[in-house]
Amino acid sequence: MKIFITLLFSCSLLWATDKPNILIILADDLGYADVGYHGLEEIPTPNIDRIANEGVQFSAGYSNGSICGPTRAALMSGVYQQRIGCEGICGGRKLNEHVVVGMPREVKTLAQYFQEAGYATGLFGKWHLGGERLFDKTLMPTSRGFDEFFGILEGASLYDDTVNRERKYIRQDTVIDYEGEYFTDAIGREAVSFITRKGDKPFFLYLPFTAVHAPMQASEKYMQRFAHIADPNRRVFAAMLSAMDDNIGRVFDALEHQGILDNTLIVFWSDNGGKPDNNYSLNHPLKGQKTQFYEGGIRVPACVRWPKGQIPAGKTLDQPVFLMDIFPSALEAAQITVPKDIEAKTILPLMQGKTNQTPHPAMFWKRAGKMAVRMGDWKLSNAGGPSELFNLKQDISESRNIIDQHPDIANKMNRLWLNWDKKNVPAYFGHDKALPIKVPLLHRKIGQKAKTLN
Known part of the structure; x- marks a missing residue:
């Protein structure tokens, strides 16, 4: 023992x-x-x-x-x-x-x-x-x-x-x-x-x-x-x-x-x-x-x-x-x-040096009507006015908007962002309890039903 x-x-x-x-x-x-x-x-x-x-x-x-x-x-x-x-x-x-x-x-x-x-x-x-x-x-x-x-x-x-x-x-x-x-x-x-x-x-x-x-x-x-x-x-x-x-x-x-x-x-x-x-x-x-x-x-x-x-x-x-x-x-x-x-x-x-792959094919941001998406070296953003497209490898300071030269890239990135945004939910904070808001099925046990957040 x-x-x-x-x-x-x-x-x-x-x-x-x-x-x-x-x-x-x-x-x-x-x-x-x-x-x-x-x-x-x-x-x-x-x-x-x-x-x-x-x-x-x-x-x-x-x-x-x-x-x-x-x-x-x-x-x-x-x-x-x-x-x-x-x-x-x-x-x-x-x-x-x-x-x-x-x-x-x-x-x-x-x-x-x-x-x-x-x-x-x-x-x-x-x-x-x-x-x-x-x-x-x-x-x-x-x-x-x-x-x-x-x-x-x-x-x-x-x-x-x-x-x-x-x-x-x-x-x-x-x-x-x-x-x-x-x-x-x-x-x-x-x-x-x-x-x-x-x-x-x-x-x-x-x-x-x-x-x-x-x-x-x-x-x-x-x-x-x-x-x-x-x-x-x-x-x-x-x-x-x-x-x-x-x-x-x-x-x-x-x-x-x-x-x-x-x-x-x-x-x-x-x-x-x-x-x-x-x-x-x-x-x-x-x-x-x-x-x-x-x-x-x-x-x-x-x-x-x-x-x-x-x-x-x-x-x-x-x-x-x-x-x-x-x-x-x-x-x-x-x-x-x-x-x-x-x-x-x-x-x-x-x-650890076991891979050199980029973790995210695309990265997304959103808040208060503003958006951005990065795909490879490309960055598309909109702050409420005209959209802007930058190549960060060539222009890390985002000083040259080249969206007119690359409309196909901008449109592709915009579609990616829109598809990503479909899975988002409204910001909870500021909503009245009387308004039902579905909580996404994240970190839940299989079979558990979604319920409203009060």
Whole structure:
């Protein structure tokens, strides 16, 4: 009996140490040009750069949306956010008791798959997928697969709200009364604590920083670090970015101290492009910004590190990929069965050098009457006026609309987008409960009937 128990314990320990940890770091409103490995010199980002330089960089890493919430819905669901009613922000500001606010409860999140597989799960930072204002606990992270949550439900908050006067800082499902640290530092603190306390269990850690989203607030420590930047607005941005990078460094240190760094799959991405006229980020050489489907609104810094998983260091991949592709990739890395009804594609074989195929023959965007589709090097978009066609390989800055020279390509891409759009559903948020809206048959058991979302 003693031998059996010893063997059982040994097998359990082996399972725990063999399973990779998963760490997804999401920046908020970070511009394509705002990282050192893309050539930024005025603001050092050594820890973000470490992920890129010791792993794979994606030159065409895309967010699924041009604003915060929709991209996060795609990441957590593994499907285009438009399929589940999350085309727009999941927590509208003008709410009343008749409004549904949050990613539909029927959608099984990435965190729930890991939780069911025995992983410790934690989210520290910005949720933005439900629960805010109406304070519906069934839409909060602790009801969506996360064992631990510290952060905000909304899209933004103050960074220095010591007494939580906005009532946005939450632990688990309860508003806290006091937070003594700058919010970016508090997120890093919680992540380090989680890594240190997780024991022998592998973990899934989602770290969506609020930086560098407005409001533009920085601690004096970081402002002094960038005294040489003359533009006061850019200086605050630099201080906020540096604080996030430092806290990513704290997470690196914790992983190294626990001896689990190289068996932790680390993802770094931004939820959308920067917004120079709001947070003073930079997207060059890309055109456009957050809220737009020009490249500056959706092509973002994106990189992945996992030495033990045979992801080589210092490799740049040019195949276009989505943030939502991390959903099946992380499950595959952890040897968890990938659901068949998702649209995200695993990019693990691509990163490991086992294939060079582009995961998506075409990629689609839609929000508020705007659209875009990328097919190979071609990009078709419409923001409410005349449609535009660009060849991104020849014109990454989208400076030359060549739709008149290639009408056949534009028409083909438009047909692709229209066929894709047929499967989308109206945005749930803002609809009255009295209006029945069918929930698509996603993440459901076979034979289960669709039901209206109230």
